[in-house]
Amino acid sequence: MSKAPSPGFQPTHVVPPRGMPAWEAPDPARPTLPLDPLLPVELVERRGDWGYIRCANGWGAWVDGRRLVAVPEDPPAADGPAGTADPRPALARAEQALADYRSAVEELAAGTLDGEDFQDRTRGLRIGIVVDGESMWLYDPEEGRWVYGDGRRLTTYATDREVTGEDDSGHAPTRLVAPEGER
Template identity: 80%
Template sequence: MTKATGPGFRPTHVVPPHGMPAWEAPDPGRPTVGLDPLLPVRLVERRGDWGRVLCANGWAAWVDGRHLVAVPADPPAADGPAGTDDPRPLLADAERVLADYRSAVEELAAGTLDGEDFHDRTEGLRIGIVVDGESVWLYDPRQERWTYGDGRRLSTYATDRAPGREDDTGHAATRLVAPEGER
């Protein structure tokens, strides 16, 4: 991957739920480190099926652009369907998971935990959170979805559930897909 910089980061896509391979150049002979599942990225260039993406940490790589999952350009509109979820439980879950991970890292650094035990302690831990002023995007691993919140309520933003699979409310999941010109 190459390092790229720029002011402010607004993702246009996320990496598919199972991650994806990446390349230094649009050339299958130049592989690099793969991208993590659900990593937010910005598509900055297209060359046929190849897509050059910029990651939040400034790294850039080439991927098979057909597999990127598009995200809406803006969060749900204030006059759209009202979110009903209280953000506090997801925030508490994120704090707990981060504290568990931090504790395992501290023990690993202190030498009281070896690599295998660290792996066992952190297996299954998963959170995602972006805070941007009054807006928050939280990943809900139980519901397999990203939510958007304004401090008062949460609305589903994107999901990694298979289309047609129902959530706990009996509603089929909504899956964001790339517009026809971006596939």
């Protein structure tokens, strides 16, 4: 696992719609925190079925690389074709979702909301956003897609489409591969 800064983070894949397990090393005995559904990640290295990914915050882990959903193409260039939408409405929805979640957290902390009511109030609430300078990746739950924005427009980057043939068992990749130099 790496906490090194991630300059130039460029997502190449997203985590499948149901999330996925992750490991500290390409070894099934070393699990770590699971990855959230549709999280943008950068595939840095492959070792057989294993893939080493890095997140926007620099955190890295090993995953079953076969299950990652490839991003269809690089984000559009600023001088590329017009995007699909004005980013302001999607940003307003993201702000509202975050405000709703924060309000529920504050009420839970104040004791005016119990754990069950907190779960009910936040059930189905989804938000995802990565901002890196002028670039933004935003999850739009109304459309079920990740969009890329450059401040002027949004363009679809990845969707919630079903990934066929994926193993939902939560198990590690089937082939263990020794690190370079140990083969």
